[in-house]
Amino acid sequence: MQNRELVIIGGGPAGLSAAVEARRLGIEDVLVIDRESEPGGILKQCIHTGFGLHIFKEELTGPEYAERFIRKAEALGVEIMLDTMVIELTSDRRIVAVNGREGLVEIQAKAIILAMGCRERTRGAIKIPGFRPAGIFTAGTAQRFVNIEGYMPGCEIVILGSGDIGLIMARRLTLEGAKVRCVVEIMPYSNGLTRNIVQCLEDYSIPLLLKHTVVNIHGKKRVEGVTIAEVDDEMKPIMETAQFIPCDTLLLSVGLIPENELSRMAGIEIDDVTGGPVVNQRLETSVPGIFACGNVLHVHDLVDFVTQEAMEAARGVASYLADGGKKYDHIPVTAGEGLRYVLPQRINVEAMTGEKQNFFMRCARPMARARLYVESERGVIESRLLSHVKPSEMISIKLGRDELKGVKMLKFILQEEGDKIECND
Amino acid sequence: MVDVVIIGGGVVGCMIARELSRYQLKTVLLEKEDDVASGTSKANSAIVHAGYDPKPGTLKAKLNVRGNPLFDKICSELDVPFKRIGSLVVSLTEEEDRVLEELLERGKKNGVPGLKIINREELLKMEPNVNKKARAALYAPTAGIICPYELTIALAENACQNGVEIKLNSKVVGIKVVNNGELAVMTPTETIHTRYVINAAGLYADEISKMAGAEEYRITPRKGEYLLFDKRFGNIVNRIIFPTPSKISKGILVCPTVDGNFFIGPNSNDVTEKDDVAVTPEGIEEIIKGAQKLVPELPLNHVITSFAGLRAVSDTDDFIIGASKKVRGFINVGGIQSPGLSAAPAIAEMVLEILKEEGLSLKEKRDYNPERPRVYKFRQMNNEERRELIRKNPAYGRVICRCETVTEGEIIDAIRRPVGARSLDAVKRRTRAGMGRCQGGFCSPRVIEILSRELGISPLEITKCGCGSEILKGRTKEFIETGGVVDAK
Ligand SMILES: Cc1cc2nc3c(=O)[nH]c(=O)nc-3n(C[C@H](O)[C@H](O)[C@H](O)COP(=O)(O)OP(=O)(O)OC[C@H]3O[C@@H](n4cnc5c(N)ncnc54)[C@H](O)[C@@H]3O)c2cc1C
Numbered sequence A: 001m002q003n004r005e006l007v008i009i010g011g012g013p014a015g016l017s018a019a020v021e022a023r024r025l026g027i028e029d030v031l032v033i034d035r036e037s038e039p040g041g042i043l044k045q046c047i048h049t050g051f052g053l054h055i056f057k058e059e060l061t062g063p064e065y066a067e068r069f070i071r072k073a074e075a076l077g078v079e080i081m082l083d084t085m086v087i088e089l090t091s092d093r094r095i096v097a098v099n100g101r102e103g104l105v106e107i108q109a110k111a112i113i114l115a116m117g118c119r120e121r122t123r124g125a126i127k128i129p130g131f132r133p134a135g136i137f138t139a140g141t142a143q144r145f146v147n148i149e150g151y152m153p154g155c156e157i158v159i160l161g162s163g164d165i166g167l168i169m170a171r172r173l174t175l176e177g178a179k180v181r182c183v184v185e186i187m188p189y190s191n192g193l194t195r196n197i198v199q200c201l202e203d204y205s206i207p208l209l210l211k212h213t214v215v216n217i218h219g220k221k222r223v224e225g226v227t228i229a230e231v232d233d234e235m236k237p238i239m240e241t242a243q244f245i246p247c248d249t250l251l252l253s254v255g256l257i258p259e260n261e262l263s264r265m266a267g268i269e270i271d272d273v274t275g276g277p278v279v280n281q282r283l284e285t286s287v288p289g290i291f292a293c294g295n296v297l298h299v300h301d302l303v304d305f306v307t308q309e310a311m312e313a314a315r316g317v318a319s320y321l322a323d324g325g326k327k328y329d330h331i332p333v334t335a336g337e338g339l340r341y342v343l344p345q346r347i348n349v350e351a352m353t354g355e356k357q358n359f360f361m362r363c364a365r366p367m368a369r370a371r372l373y374v375e376s377e378r379g380v381i382e383s384r385l386l387s388h389v390k391p392s393e394m395i396s397i398k399l400g401r402d403e404l405k406g407v408k409m410l411k412f413i414l415q416e417e418g419d420k421i422e423c424n425d
Numbered sequence B: 001m002v003d004v005v006i007i008g009g010g011v012v013g014c015m016i017a018r019e020l021s022r023y024q025l026k027t028v029l030l031e032k033e034d035d036v037a038s039g040t041s042k043a044n045s046a047i048v049h050a051g052y053d054p055k056p057g058t059l060k061a062k063l064n065v066r067g068n069p070l071f072d073k074i075c076s077e078l079d080v081p082f083k084r085i086g087s088l089v090v091s092l093t094e095e096e097d098r099v100l101e102e103l104l105e106r107g108k109k110n111g112v113p114g115l116k117i118i119n120r121e122e123l124l125k126m127e128p129n130v131n132k133k134a135r136a137a138l139y140a141p142t143a144g145i146i147c148p149y150e151l152t153i154a155l156a157e158n159a160c161q162n163g164v165e166i167k168l169n170s171k172v173v174g175i176k177v178v179n180n181g182e183l184a185v186m187t188p189t190e191t192i193h194t195r196y197v198i199n200a201a202g203l204y205a206d207e208i209s210k211m212a213g214a215e216e217y218r219i220t221p222r223k224g225e226y227l228l229f230d231k232r233f234g235n236i237v238n239r240i241i242f243p244t245p246s247k248i249s250k251g252i253l254v255c256p257t258v259d260g261n262f263f264i265g266p267n268s269n270d271v272t273e274k275d276d277v278a279v280t281p282e283g284i285e286e287i288i289k290g291a292q293k294l295v296p297e298l299p300l301n302h303v304i305t306s307f308a309g310l311r312a313v314s315d316t317d318d319f320i321i322g323a324s325k326k327v328r329g330f331i332n333v334g335g336i337q338s339p340g341l342s343a344a345p346a347i348a349e350m351v352l353e354i355l356k357e358e359g360l361s362l363k364e365k366r367d368y369n370p371e372r373p374r375v376y377k378f379r380q381m382n383n384e385e386r387r388e389l390i391r392k393n394p395a396y397g398r399v400i401c402r403c404e405t406v407t408e409g410e411i412i413d414a415i416r417r418p419v420g421a422r423s424l425d426a427v428k429r430r431t432r433a434g435m436g437r438c439q440g441g442f443c444s445p446r447v448i449e450i451l452s453r454e455l456g457i458s459p460l461e462i463t464k465c466g467c468g469s470e471i472l473k474g475r476t477k478e479f480i481e482t483g484g485v486v487d488a489k
């Protein structure tokens, strides 16, 4: 059994950023564990640009963004244990990990940061009927095949779901010589970033069919085509509109799910809406000394926010190690009308790690202009006007310690202002 | 010339193959797909039934009740998990109460041990998630669950270990009587001369029988669809939960699996094609509705996959097992619909008897080994055992499938064993890599890499389930030059 001060599970941008910040804050012993043979997480396969606009004011590729943190981590003496998968986590912060070199590695940590990222939703999760032939991939798997392994998953492709990975892959596969027939999205708006719709679909004349879904998959050995149909307002397919689209490949980009098997094993409370742990102002989960950040906490669309959040988790660990795990009471933070969730789900204002507290939230539907209200038991304490909010783009606001002093609850509400507009911008 | 050719590598064919491997015989098993357990034996309810359901006097009843107790020994010899968890037929109306009585009577006549009717309170205590409107249930303690493809593969491996030749990708396309006492079985690549042919071709048994000029019967496919749920909810029920049966099926059930998941299904609809295993939207709706009658609160957001299997329904409505009166040496084992899995060990015994009657002399081998070498399953081992195993072979320390915690060592073993895996699905059936909640999203590129390395072939040749189901279409870059048309070879 090894004794360590801080163990970070996952060496993606969240884990690496947290490690770097933890060292900067003076935490001596920082160990990052990742199951892959190189650190960087999902960024390794994201060879497109668009990373780091906020943090570095530069447009980096995924590997470049990761590289910066890997270098810093190494320079600061962070230990990175690769090819090692954590298979057990307990509520008293014991970890069992496995690799081929040492066999089983058992660690007792003073503090742990969860940074395991997320996984993609599959066909089963959305219950698409039809055969189960070769040629059905999640977009991320296809991305790995093309960008890391150097293989093409198909020639003629239909993409279901307009999440960012799907959009990026539409462009990538087109550039590699495949024909992307269309991107089919069940919602009346896209789930991807606006810039990705423009740069990945419109620039290549790939049609985006909103309010459509795949209702059947054809082909016994290999995909031979899919049937798509329009859906009504209840999202039920309108079979009169069904049409067959020949293709040899179906990519699914239908959402990401935070990877919380280990969190559950440790008895950490999970939020049904985010799919990640319930956390407080310092991103500490319901189990003292275990923190979470990045996609394991909630799904992010911008890596810059992942880094910011990870730094907050590192500050949280520093304050936890400093106060010796003192118990605090929390006030609840909830999402009201117009919002799907707000993070953190509870806070203690006195114990905030900085002068300002960051709140992350996602809206329930697209709105051209909307006002965000922050309510306490005394009424509205703050409001902000926002434009072009979309469920795919996270909203982040900061509130100061003064504003929050003495409140017993916080509720965030998003109300649309002015006329509704068409949302497929 | 060989002694026996078995056509079909389902649970029935493989059970017969293993039974024959005890004796000094030359036996060949021919399977048209690239792996055994590729037909009905891979997609069914995976239940070893107690035997109260089939009509007394039928082969189904007799062989089911005889087969059930044989599973403990077979599974322990083959290192295949089998759990005798018991089943409950739940009644929701007064009329259904009477059906329970009938089933109890039928069960007694069939010789099923331990059956009893329990009241609502007992039922809800045993199964808190069952519909509160339930009135009573028939409890059958001898019913069990098993993994049907794992069993089939284990049988094939053990048969192979004991000298049976298993030929995959070998579709039988013709059978001829060469002279009295000799048959010629043809596949596209060879002709095998044999004294006996056992027709265990599942859905295609009618066509094989006809091909040989033996008795004619008809097999129609009847589809059953399923939804499989995440392991997190595996304990929603502790036993197999049935509704009261209808004329044509045992109804839509809620059932745990040996691997800790649970499924709902199957429905029961006749289809025309013998390979129509497509899941339909109506089917999904039907099984959800059906299952909700038994367990109202289903975690429908945690379905990880859907699948369908086809029952081989014969026009006699019973198993068709017997030596042909028209073609000497040809033995039919057709129409093996449910409870065919449960009956399989008894079917194999019966086939042996028939072979004896038909003049085959069975001399026991001295070196027959009923045990299959242990299959290491990392996820089921304790940390001490894991440490020991990794020390011996570091490949068991590299986790490839993160959802099911399957290591590289297990995958390599699955490929190198007798009747080894040659495709992604074959690896999946042997190791569970790709069967978890991410359904191979994460591990399939790695499994392809391992298969290609172990088999010494290009990743482009790796298939999902045999020829025609290649997974990748070409190398990047080369792809543009050829306009996206790259031959997999
Ligand atoms: C395809 C795609 C395109 C994107 N495009 C952009 C973009 O253009 N611009 C942008 O700013 N953002 C983009 N993002 C978003 C952003 O990059 C991600 O949200 C971010 O990478 C999440 O970081 P993470 O560290 O939380 O997770 P990950 O990067 O997934 O890292 C998690 C790490 O944890 C490891 N791990 C998990 N479980 C264990 C365990 N049990 N034991 C050991 N290790 C474990 C994993 O192997 C992995 O290395 C994109 C994301 C994706 C998926």
Ligand SMILES: Cc1cc2nc3c(=O)[nH]c(=O)nc-3n(C[C@H](O)[C@H](O)[C@H](O)COP(=O)(O)OP(=O)(O)OC[C@H]3O[C@@H](n4cnc5c(N)ncnc54)[C@H](O)[C@@H]3O)c2cc1C
Binding pocket: B007, B008, B009, B010, B011, B012, B013, B030, B031, B032, B033, B036, B037, B038, B039, B040, B041, B042, B043, B044, B045, B046, B047, B048, B049, B170, B171, B172, B173, B200, B201, B202, B203, B204, B208, B222, B223, B224, B225, B266, B309, B310, B311, B312, B336, B337, B338, B339, B340, B341, B342, B343
């Ligand atoms: C929905 C459903 C639920 C069921 N539930 C249960 C249950 O809970 N309990 C139970 O006991 N039973 C159950 N059954 C029945 C059980 O699954 C079958 O009885 C059993 O799997 C039949 O095995 P088999 O070997 O006869 O057929 P198969 O598994 O279909 O094997 C036949 C094999 O022959 C091969 N073949 C066909 N033609 C040729 C050819 N020309 N040349 C070479 N090979 C050929 C096929 O590829 C196939 O692999 C269920 C069946 C279904 C469909």
